[in-house]
Amino acid sequence: xxxxxxxxxxxxxxxxxxxxxxxxxxxxxxxAYGFDMIETPAIEQVDTFVHGIGESTDxxxxxxxxVFSGAxxxxxxxxxxxxxxxPKQRMAMRPEGTAGVVRAAVENNFVPQGAAPAKLWYAExxxxxxxxxKGRLRQFHQVGVEWLxxxxxxxxxxxxxxxxxxxxxxxxxxxxLRLSINSMGDANCRPAYREKxxxxxxxxKDEMCEDCLERAEINPLRSFDCKNDHCREVMKDAxxxxxxxxxxxxxHYAAVKRYLDEAGVAYVEDPTLVRxxxxxxxxxxxxxxxxxxxxxxxxxxxxxxxxxxxxxKPTPGIGFAVGFERIALxxxxxxxxxxxxxxxxxxxxxxxxxxxxxVFQATLALRNAGIRTESDYxxxxxxxxxxxxxxxxxxxxxxxxxxxxxxxxxxxRDMSTHEQTSVTLDELLAQMPELMAxxxx
Numbered sequence: 435x436x437x438x439x440x441x442x443x444x445x446x447x448x449x450x451x452x453x454x455x456x457x458x459x460x461x462x463x464x465x466a467y468g469f470d471m472i473e474t475p476a477i478e479q480v481d482t483f484v485h486g487i488g489e490s491t492d493x494x495x496x497x498x499x500x501v502f503s504g505a506x507x508x509x510x511x512x513x514x515x516x517x518x519x520x521p522k523q524r525m526a527m528r529p530e531g532t533a534g535v536v537r538a539a540v541e542n543n544f545v546p547q548g549a550a551p552a553k554l555w556y557a558e559x560x561x562x563x564x565x566x567x568k569g570r571l572r573q574f575h576q577v578g579v580e581w582l583x584x585x586x587x588x589x590x591x592x593x594x595x596x597x598x599x600x601x602x603x604x605x606x607x608x609x610x611l612r613l614s615i616n617s618m619g620d621a622n623c624r625p626a627y628r629e630k631x632x633x634x635x636x637x638x639k640d641e642m643c644e645d646c647l648e649r650a651e652i653n654p655l656r657s658f659d660c661k662n663d664h665c666r667e668v669m670k671d672a673x674x675x676x677x678x679x680x681x682x683x684x685x686h687y688a689a690v691k692r693y694l695d696e697a698g699v700a701y702v703e704d705p706t707l708v709r710x711x712x713x714x715x716x717x718x719x720x721x722x723x724x725x726x727x728x729x730x731x732x733x734x735x736x737x738x739x740x741x742x743x744x745x746x747k748p749t750p751g752i753g754f755a756v757g758f759e760r761i762a763l764x765x766x767x768x769x770x771x772x773x774x775x776x777x778x779x780x781x782x783x784x785x786x787x788x789x790x791x792x793v794f795q796a797t798l799a800l801r802n803a804g805i806r807t808e809s810d811y812x813x814x815x816x817x818x819x820x821x822x823x824x825x826x827x828x829x830x831x832x833x834x835x836x837x838x839x840x841x842x843x844x845x846x847r848d849m850s851t852h853e854q855t856s857v858t859l860d861e862l863l864a865q866m867p868e869l870m871a872x873x874x875x
Contacts, residue, residue, distance in 0.1 A: 441564070441572030443759075452772035453575060453758055457557045459603050460577045467596055469553040469579055474534035476559065477501050480524040482537045485743040487530065487713065488653060497562040499527040499572075527561035531578045532713070532737065532753055533744070539582050540746035547747075551583035569728055569760045578734075578755035582741070585750040587686050590717040590736060591693030597721065597732065597754050598699055604761065605770040606723075611731075613700065615719045616675070616707040617687035618655070620738065623680035624715075628654055630673040641668050658706045674705040683716055690717050713737040717752065723760075726767020732756035778873060779806040780866060781823035785816050785835030792834045796844060796859060800832075803863050805870060823849060829873035832862065 438444060445453055461471070480500070487493050502510065506523060510516055516524065528534055535554055539545060544552040557577045564570050579596070581589055594613070602608055619627055632654040635642055642650075646657040646665050658669050679687065694701055701719075709718045720733030734754025741749035762772055780800055784793045793809050800807040808826055810819050816833075823831045833845040833854075844862055847854045857865065 439572065441566035441570075443571065443573070445575075448773040448776070449762075451774045451776070452762060455772050455774045456577060456604065456758055456761065460555060460557060460600065463596065463600055463603060464555045464579060467553070467592065469555045469581075472535060472538065472554040472556050473558060474528070474531070474538050474556070476528050476561070477525050478528060478534050478537065479521055480526045481521055482744065483526055483529060483533050485533070487533060493529050493562065497564055498529050499561050499563055501525040501527060528558070529560055529562045531556050531558060531560065531576055531755055532580060532740070535580045535753075536582070536737075536740050536744050536746075536751065539580075539749075540741060540744045545583040545741075545749050549583070551581060551589075553579070553581050555579040569757075569763050571759060575758040576755045577758065578753060580751060580753040582751045583749055584752070585738070587689035587717075588693055590686075590690045590752055591697065591699075593734065593752055593754055594690075594694060594701075594719055595697050595699055597719075597734075597756070600756065601721065601732075604772060605765055605768075607768055608700075610724045610768055612702060612722045612724055613719060614702050614704040614707050614722070615690070615694075615717065616704050617679060617683055617690075617716050618708060618714055618718055618735070619675055619679050619683045620715045623678060623683055624675075627673065627675055627678040630678065631655060631657070634672045638668050641665075655708050658708045669706065676703075676705045686716055709733060709735055713740045713743070715739060719754070723764035723767065726764055728760055728764040728767065731760045731764050775874075776827055777806055778870065779808050779826055779828050780830050780832060780870070781819070781826060781828040782807060782809040782832045782834065783816060783819040783823065784810065785833060785838075787813065788836065789834045789839055792839050796832060796834060796862075799859060799863060800866065803866065805866050820849075830866070830869060 483498060484494055506519065535556065539552060555578065557575070559573055559575050561573050563572060566572060579593065581593060594615070598608065598613065601611060618624065632650050635646060635650040635654055635657055639647060641664065642657070643660065643662045643665050646660050646662070649656040657665060658672070660666055660669070707718055707720060709720065714735040715738045716736040718735035720730050722729055723731050732754060734752070736750070736752040738750040740751055741747065765772060782793050782797045782800070784790055797807050797809045808828070810822065814822065820831065829849055831847040831849055833847055838844050843856045843858055845854050846857055846862060
């Protein structure tokens with residue numbers, strides 16, 4: 435029997451409605467802030483992610499799924515190397531959303547000189563070769579936003595404010611969430627700070643893991659995010675970025691905090707917060723659920739140099755991403771759920787097979803009027819059709835028998851009270867939208 439790959443899930447029924455509900459909430463909220471939806475390819479050139487995410491990250495080094503056609507794969511087996519492949523032949527499955535959106539912005543010139551910022555949001559599947567466990571899948575789903583072309587610290591604050599409102603609209607208790615923020619500096623002040631952290635790691639090399647020693651060469655700041663508990667303990671004494679910001683970065687960070695204070699958004703400053711990807715500059719933030727052991731359920735930050743890394747002109751950017759599966763787990767731990775009610779329908783039943791054509795016509799008419807409608811396609815008896823209508827949670831059943839066909843009417847049956855009324859098809863079409871609306875309240 436064919437089976438799904440470990441670390442993947444089938445989305446259907448209530449779980450699919452939960453994913454759709456999360457997108458609906460995002461569409462309404464992000465739309466109010468002026469964001470439009472975008473969808474980028476699930477496969478991109480490897481360099482799109484290497485340039486943006488960074489070679490030192492676990493995502494690129496260990497987790498990114500590579501994609502090869504059958505012909506290319508045969509060639510790799512023969513040569514033992516991919517050095518002969520052209521950049522467009524070196525492909526990977528999308529492990530996160532930002533790099534692909536920025537690549538699209540560069541390629542399609544979303545932010546021409548002097549234009550207003552591009553404000554985009556997405557809801558897509560991501561792919562990482564992680565060891566499957568609670569809240570970590572090999573195919574997972576994220577909702578995210580990218581705001582390109584806005585250097586103002588107010589944009590940082592509005593992204594964070596919008597993110598926290600998103601959690602609230604999904605059903606979270608804000609008091610059970612912790613928002614952490616930090617500044618990672620920029621190209622002016624971060625190089626000197628990186629050297630300080632690199633030297634700190636070298637001074638404590640006997641206490642650091644092999645991964646952190648390797649990170650010291652490529653990006654020492656990633657050691658703050660090491661999963662090794664002892665390394666994390668050692669790094670608590672490392673120089674802090676907030677003590678090494680240039681004046682412009684310090685002013686930007688202070689402005690972001692001032693805007694958040696004015697908006698009444700509670701936050702915790704965490705000077706060791708670096709996030710997991712290399713492209714971040716200045717403001718970074720992360721939201722953690724305090725119940726259920728799920729941990730971080732979203733975050734993001736500013737990435738003012740990423741457009742250049744992807745081949746575009748200097749363009750500031752900021753964004754965030756939120757994982758659907760983790761959100762569902764965290765919300766469940768708080769006693770909530772993303773799942774919405776199963777949609778109700780009208781059921782059209784035939785008293786006998788002779789009325790099948792009349793049922794067919796009534797069903798089409800109701801659907802054309804925008805009413806979700808079901809009927810029997812298996813030759814069930816009328817009693818069995820009523821049972822099926824109950825299983826489908828149909829508040830109303832339209833019954834058509836020989837008498838109804840002769841009189842040009844249908845019988846409308848209230849499935850909760852069993853009351854029945856005789857109406858014409860035109861009357862039925864006029865009444866059903868209001869009746870269905872009342873049944874959903």
